[in-house]
Amino acid sequence: xxxxxxxxxxxxxxxxxxxxxxxVSGCYVPRDPGNLEYAYDFYGLNLYPNKxxxxxxxxxxxxxxxxxxxxxHSGKVIPFGSEIILLKAxxxxxxxxxxxxxxxxxxxxxxxxxLLKDKDMYQQIFTQEGDPTLNFKEIGATVLNDMKKxxxxxxxxxxxxxxxxxxxxxxxxxxxxxxxxxLINQQLKTTxxxxxxxxxxxxxxx
Numbered sequence: 790x791x792x793x794x795x796x797x798x799x800x801x802x803x804x805x806x807x808x809x810x811x812x813v814s815g816c817y818v819p820r821d822p823g824n825l826e827y828a829y830d831f832y833g834l835n836l837y838p839n840k841x842x843x844x845x846x847x848x849x850x851x852x853x854x855x856x857x858x859x860x861x862h863s864g865k866v867i868p869f870g871s872e873i874i875l876l877k878a879x880x881x882x883x884x885x886x887x888x889x890x891x892x893x894x895x896x897x898x899x900x901x902x903x904l905l906k907d908k909d910m911y912q913q914i915f916t917q918e919g920d921p922t923l924n925f926k927e928i929g930a931t932v933l934n935d936m937k938k939x940x941x942x943x944x945x946x947x948x949x950x951x952x953x954x955x956x957x958x959x960x961x962x963x964x965x966x967x968x969x970x971x972l973i974n975q976q977l978k979t980t981x982x983x984x985x986x987x988x989x990x991x992x993x994x995x
Contacts, residue, residue: 836875836917844871845916846955847939850894858898858910860955862973862980867894868937869952870922873915883911904959913956921952941982945989950982 836842844867850856851864872888882897898910905913925933928949935942936953945953950969957969961979969982973994983991 836915840917841920842873842875842915842917843920844869844873845914845921846952847937848894848896848914848955849939853892854895856894856896858896858903858905859958859960859972861975862939862954862971866937866939870920870937872920875915878907878911881907883907883914902960925949925952941989941992943989943992947984947987950989954980954982 846869848856848867849860849862849864850867867887873885874888875883875885876893877884881899882895884893884895886893896910896914898905898907900906903910922933922937925936932942936949939953941950941953954969954971958972961970961972967984969984971980971982972978973980979995981991981993981995982989983993
């Protein structure tokens with residue numbers, strides 16, 4: 790019994806030490822796996838609660854509470870660089886709002902279609918590496934405003950495309966790095982961006 794008691798005390802001390810180290814490092818320690826704890830921990834976002842979270846790329850929507858993670862390029866656009874407040878995340882979806890706005894948005898991940906785990910989807914959409922618009926200070930206000938509206942043009946770099954259109958859907962982009970294909974709607978209308986020297990050389994719809 791004495792040995793068992795010592796083992797138990799040792800486990801308790803180890804657990805307390807782990808919690809202390811996590812709190813010192815600044816990582817978020819979940820109390821109860823629900824609401825924000827899912828967003829910050831359960832899906833491995835590795836975000837810090839007291840640090841701003843931004844949209845890493847534009848998000849399109851027609852219904853704010855049913856936004857496909859495939860990011861169909863139809864409807865209104867939530868611009869990249871928007872500071873967001875995470876509200877809740879559960880299996881298959883994340884709920885958030887834009888800083889200063891009461892409107893809520895829900896992004897739904899259908900893994901059978903996106904071929905992405907929830908945490909991989911979230912890590913594509915959200916960033917804490919600063920406002921991504923600051924990475925494009927040299928391109929001029931006109932081009933930057935077009936990008937925030939979801940407009941691409943010839944000569945844009947892959948980096949510009951990634952924030953303007955988002956990552957190309959994995960389920961229809963497994964064969965070529967020369968052409969990135971994006972979904973416009975659920976009827977499978979698509980936009981094709983053809984690159985040369987890592988810049989858009991040709992754009993067409995299908």
